[in-house]
Structure formats: structure tokens, C-alpha cells
Amino acid sequence: MFVVTMHSLSSTERRHNLTNLTGERYDVLVIGGGVTGAGVALDAAARGYRVALVEKIDFASGTSSKSTKLVHGGIRYLPNFDFALVHEALVERGILLQNAPFLVSPLGFVLPIYEGDRHPVGMPFTTPKGIGLGLFLDIGLWMYDALAGRRNIRLHRHLRRKGVLKLAPTLVPEGLKDGYMYYDGQTNDVRLTLALIRTAAQFGATITNYTEVTSFISEHGRVTGVNVHDRLGDQQLTVHARHIVNATGIFAEEVEELTGTEPLVRIEPSKGVHLVLSREDLKLGDAAIVLPETEDKRILFIVPWESRAIFGTTDTGTGDLDHPTASKEDIAYLLKYLNRYLTVKLTEENIISTYTGYRPLVSPRRPGRSTAKVSRTHAVLQSPSGLVTIVGGKLTTYRRMAQDTVDVLNHRDGSPVVHPTQSLPLQGSAGWPFVQRELEKQGSALGLSHQTIAHLGKSYGAESLAILDLISGDPSLAQLLIDDLPYIRAEVVYATCYEMAVTPYDVLARRTSITLEDHQRGLGVVDEVAALMAKELQWTPEQQKSLVDAFCRAMDRQIAAEKIEV
Incomplete structure (x- = not known):
């Protein structure tokens, strides 16, 4: 059997990472676990920096899971003569097709x-x-x-x-x-973000979700650390780093205000x-x-x-x-x-x-201008407090945004500027053509449908073999979660053990796209998902019910806002 080496991001690893956050001093702390923050963490770790990343909710829980799922240059920017933006995005599209062939x-x-x-x-x-x-x-x-x-x-x-x-x-x-x-090009934006997170972890980055920055620590007017609230364990942590990067997207202005200085950026x-x-x-x-x-x-x-x-x-x-x-x-x-x-x-x-x-x-210079006419260019800004903020851009250009951000850190340190992510395969890409054939062979032997096998390949790449291993150990995990969708029970276990999924919402809305693709928004399968997670995470019946109820309330709120019957 073809063997894939993986870095586990389990709940146990999360607890270990929380301990490390308080016990180590990092070179780079990234605030934000969307595609840009994940890209910055990977780029910095690949250049040899000691990196930590904290995300206040779950990875890709914001804009990074709400795109049109395209990796594109943006033909609509050509009439605005944004040739530099289009060229940059098209180059990045090509790099993604090269570095993540199973995902793009x-x-x-x-x-x-x-x-x-x-x-x-x-x-x-x-x-x-x-x-x-x-x-x-x-x-x-x-x-x-x-x-x-x-x-x-x-x-x-x-x-x-x-x-x-x-x-x-x-x-x-x-x-x-x-x-x-x-x-x-087309991609799954959440799976892309998770591939970046997993690859950064392979390079040694310390990564946690549900850890919200509540304030900054400053010495002589420069930020040197942050206070963090672990939202799951309800504990306060202090994290120190030489460089702090604000990669929080639409919340960038709000985070910058926490430094006590006037924000350089205005987000529209x-x-x-x-x-x-x-x-x-x-x-x-x-x-x-x-x-x-x-x-x-x-x-x-x-x-x-x-x-x-x-x-x-x-x-x-x-x-x-x-x-x-x-x-x-x-x-x-x-x-x-x-x-x-x-x-x-x-x-x-x-x-x-x-x-x-x-x-x-980034807010336009002319107030009142339509946001449809605002270009998606990005900017790396350095606050007088020392905070580095990356803003603007779009899904396709995340890698270039991250590269430009870490270039600033290299210049600060006087270290050579290198760009390792230009040719760095993301986790799941190793040996993909061979693994794809092996996946089809083993998946068919385990009784998986063509649709499920294709879905596993496009979502996990080489790591899909680990999901097949779970099925080999427990054939019941091959069962579909929803009859007309390709997702299987093994993906729930995999997400819990390897992708730091800690709530049913994490699995149904982000590790999979069931809340988007299912007519019932996952409400009909949440109990089954929670039961599978509870077995891995040792939840009490009360914890399991509380998390199921939280998911149901969130879906009910969304459906009520849309006023669409399900």
C-alpha cells in the first residue's frame, strides 16, 4: 500500500499547541486563520521562522469559505485597465494549478x-x-x-x-x-485553506482555532505579544512574538485599533x-x-x-x-x-x-464610490506600533499576498529574501497522479461509488488514502451521510482526528460543504455527525447535545433570515 505521512491536527494536538503558545517566544504570530493568514503562516514557516497562528473561530470561517470557488484572473477587471492585477492573479492561478493539482x-x-x-x-x-x-x-x-x-x-x-x-x-x-x-480555474476554498494550514503545521507552525486576540502587549510603543482567549477552554493565554501579522480580512481595522494607535487601513x-x-x-x-x-x-x-x-x-x-x-x-x-x-x-x-x-x-479615495468598482489589489501596511497588516486582495492571490507580507519581515530582519512557496506543493499533492490511481483501485475494492471516490480525490488528494484506511478498520464508515451527496462517515472521523474539527458546525459547514449542498442544511444528519465526533473527542451526552443544539440554532437563524422553506 502507498503510505502517506501526515501531521495530525487533532484535539490533543490543539491542547498541546495551546501549551506551546504560552511557553515559547515566536518569530512570527499570525492573527487570522483564513486563506491569507494560512498563507502567511506557511510562507513564514517555509522561510525558517518560528510561527504561531491563532484564529478566533474556525479556519476559513469568514470570507475564505464564501467565495465563488474560482481561481481566476478576473476578466471584469480588464475593462477597468487593471492589467497588473489581472496579470498577478493569472500567474497565481498557474502556480496553484502546479502546487495543488488535486485541489485546483x-x-x-x-x-x-x-x-x-x-x-x-x-x-x-x-x-x-x-x-x-x-x-x-x-x-x-x-x-x-x-x-x-x-x-x-x-x-x-x-x-x-x-x-x-x-x-x-x-x-x-x-x-x-x-x-x-x-x-x-476552480477550487474548494475551504479545502484550500485547510491544505495551507496542514502544510504550515508540517513546517512546524503552532496552530490553534477558537483562540481570539483580545488585546496587545506593548513595550516602548511596539507590540511584542497578544492576550488570547481560548473560547473552548475559557482560559486566557499570553503569546509573545518578534513580528505580529494582522491577517483578519474584514476585521483588520478592528484588530489594528486594539494596538491603541489610529488604524492605517480603512476597510470597506x-x-x-x-x-x-x-x-x-x-x-x-x-x-x-x-x-x-x-x-x-x-x-x-x-x-x-x-x-x-x-x-x-x-x-x-x-x-x-x-x-x-x-x-x-x-x-x-x-x-x-x-x-x-x-x-x-x-x-x-x-x-x-x-x-x-x-x-x-481597502476604502477608495473617493467616498461614495461603488464597491463594485474598487479594485481587489492588496497592501501590506506597517503601523507605528510595529503591527504588520495585510489587506485587500482575493482568494486567487493569497500566496502573493503572503509572500509580500513575509518579504517585509525579511527586510526588517535584514535577512535574505527567498520565495519558497512559488514551487512548494501543498499537503495532499505528493505523488498525486500515482495516488489517484491507487485511490480508484482501493476505493472500488471498498465499495465506494465513483462519485465518492472522485470527491475524496478532489478534496484530500493523497491524504484520501488515510480515509480509506479508516474504512478498512471500520466498514460502516463507508456509508453515505446524505443519499444524494458524496460525503461519507469516515470524513467526520478524519476531520476530528486530523483537521482540528471540534464542533459539528466545523464538520458540516467547513470540513465538508453539507450546510450548502444539503436541502436540509445538515439538520437531518447533525446527530449522526455529533455521535461520530463524540466517540473520538470523549464528549459527555450533555456536551454532545449542547453542540447539536448550537448547530441547529445557527441553521435556524440563517434560514429565518433568508425566509426560504426547507
Whole structure:
């Protein structure tokens, strides 16, 4: 059997890490366990720094689990002439395809062109009756291909009207002229964040979730540590570090205020809402569809996601940052354009779930400017207190954001600047082509379906063999959690033993995507999940019931906010 060496992030490891946090002085402390914070922790650890990371809730519990699940350059930034941003994102897309081949895969996008289009993909200009806009789009897509350089996935191509409808048969045929097929990448944002966390741990990083920074410790006006509240054990910890990095996304301004200095950054959160729908309802094939134009000059994506489809996103103002929800207006906005461009007519009853996140945009210089027009560039800022804050950016560029952040630390220390993560495979990537064949062979022998085997490979890569080992020891773990989804019981045990999942919500909302993909949002399976976790974590019946009740309350709140029946 092919053997995979793993670093366990169990509850026992979490307790050990909490002890280490108070007993050691670190070179770098990262605040924030989203994709950017995880990327900073990995980059710093790979450069030889002694690293700790603390996250106030769970890994990827904020914006990092609320994306469109794309690794892309962003075609809508081309009309704004953000060529540097697009180039940077396309390079990072190529690096991710190289470093995490099981997690990131190429995806084709059908971009239809209709008569009467005036501002497709957010073009800031138009032409009389839209004549010639197709040519401008073609030029833009050639630029998109060229900006990717040698890392380009595949050249875009023109599609005749018949070709567009063959790839996207539910598009409204009336007024359809022609279209294009271009290529970007797709990923599971939470699994990507967890792969970064696990890889950083392999490089020696001390990592904990449910540990919230409550205040900073300063000496001579410079931050030298933080006070942390362990939210699970209800204990206070003190952590010391030479460098402290604020990678808290939409909460960056709030965290910087804890230093007692005026924040250098002003975050303008932009709400992005997505709908999760059935691929069958949409008759969606293997290609994503771009809805090219909205009245507010946005573009919307319909993206295949296993048996489901993701549709979004909005770009509007702020709200409750801790509990983002989709409003009735958000849902109506998305359904309006879905039904405008597709022949299938969907209603709220067709929505499986919604999810909402906030993009941490740096405030524009001109107040009142639409957040849809704010670029996703990032900035590394150094406070007079010594705190380093990384803000802006997007999922695709997390690695470059982390690299730029750790470069600042290298310059502070006067140490050589190296960039190890440019060619550093993430955990699960080692020997992937061979492991993929082994996974198919062993998975079939254990009676797993093709869908489950494919899901395990795309989610865990080489580490999926460890899940098969769990099944070999207990065949009941091969059972599906939900009949029409590929998740199995072994994943619950794996998440608890290797991925620091400590609540049912961690498993159902982040280690898996059951709360998004399941019509019942996981409410029908939470008791089974909690029972599996209780066996590993030695919960008392009272603890188990309390955690189940907490999950049910959270789901009920979300459903009530959406006012969608389940």
C-alpha cells in the first residue's frame, strides 16, 4: 500500500499547541486563520521562522469559505485597465494549478453575446447599438490569454451561436448572436485553506482555532505579544512574538485599533451573495456560464459544483460582519438575472441554500464610490506600533499576498529574501497522479461509488488514502451521510482526528460543504455527525447535545433570515 505521512491536527494536538503558545517566544504570530493568514503562516514557516497562528473561530470561517470557488484572473477587471492585477492573479492561478493539482482544476466558461448588450463584462464604454463590442471582447480575451504567459490554461475560442447553445442549452436563444469560451480555474476554498494550514503545521507552525486576540502587549510603543482567549477552554493565554501579522480580512481595522494607535487601513466591506442550486434544475453541463451584463454593470457566474451549481455574486454594501446573510432583495436580484438569461424559470423554492461573505476591500479615495468598482489589489501596511497588516486582495492571490507580507519581515530582519512557496506543493499533492490511481483501485475494492471516490480525490488528494484506511478498520464508515451527496462517515472521523474539527458546525459547514449542498442544511444528519465526533473527542451526552443544539440554532437563524422553506 502507498503510505502517506501526515501531521495530525487533532484535539490533543490543539491542547498541546495551546501549551506551546504560552511557553515559547515566536518569530512570527499570525492573527487570522483564513486563506491569507494560512498563507502567511506557511510562507513564514517555509522561510525558517518560528510561527504561531491563532484564529478566533474556525479556519476559513469568514470570507475564505464564501467565495465563488474560482481561481481566476478576473476578466471584469480588464475593462477597468487593471492589467497588473489581472496579470498577478493569472500567474497565481498557474502556480496553484502546479502546487495543488488535486485541489485546483481548469474550468471552461461560456460567455454569450446578445443583441442589445451595451456593457458586457462591465465595459465602461459602449458603441452605437452595441456594434463591434464582440471584437473588443475578443481583443480583451486575447489579452487575458497573453497576460497568463506560459502558465495559460488554454487559448480562448470564438463560438458560433449553435456552439454556444450546445455548451449551454438553457441560455435564452432569442437575441443570442455568438459567444466565446475561455478558461480559468476552480477550487474548494475551504479545502484550500485547510491544505495551507496542514502544510504550515508540517513546517512546524503552532496552530490553534477558537483562540481570539483580545488585546496587545506593548513595550516602548511596539507590540511584542497578544492576550488570547481560548473560547473552548475559557482560559486566557499570553503569546509573545518578534513580528505580529494582522491577517483578519474584514476585521483588520478592528484588530489594528486594539494596538491603541489610529488604524492605517480603512476597510470597506463589500457583500457577496451566492445561491446554491441543483445542476439538474439548471440543466448545467461541465462548463460554467457567464451572464454578461446586469443593469449595475456586473457579471454573474453559474458554476458547476459536483451535483450542485453556484450562482453569484452580488457586490453591495455592508451589514452584520459576524453573521452575514442574504436578504430577500439580494435573492430577488440574482433570480431576476438568472431568469432573464435562462429558459428555465426558477423561484425561491429551487434554492437549496444561500451563502454570504464580505470582501475586505481597502476604502477608495473617493467616498461614495461603488464597491463594485474598487479594485481587489492588496497592501501590506506597517503601523507605528510595529503591527504588520495585510489587506485587500482575493482568494486567487493569497500566496502573493503572503509572500509580500513575509518579504517585509525579511527586510526588517535584514535577512535574505527567498520565495519558497512559488514551487512548494501543498499537503495532499505528493505523488498525486500515482495516488489517484491507487485511490480508484482501493476505493472500488471498498465499495465506494465513483462519485465518492472522485470527491475524496478532489478534496484530500493523497491524504484520501488515510480515509480509506479508516474504512478498512471500520466498514460502516463507508456509508453515505446524505443519499444524494458524496460525503461519507469516515470524513467526520478524519476531520476530528486530523483537521482540528471540534464542533459539528466545523464538520458540516467547513470540513465538508453539507450546510450548502444539503436541502436540509445538515439538520437531518447533525446527530449522526455529533455521535461520530463524540466517540473520538470523549464528549459527555450533555456536551454532545449542547453542540447539536448550537448547530441547529445557527441553521435556524440563517434560514429565518433568508425566509426560504426547507
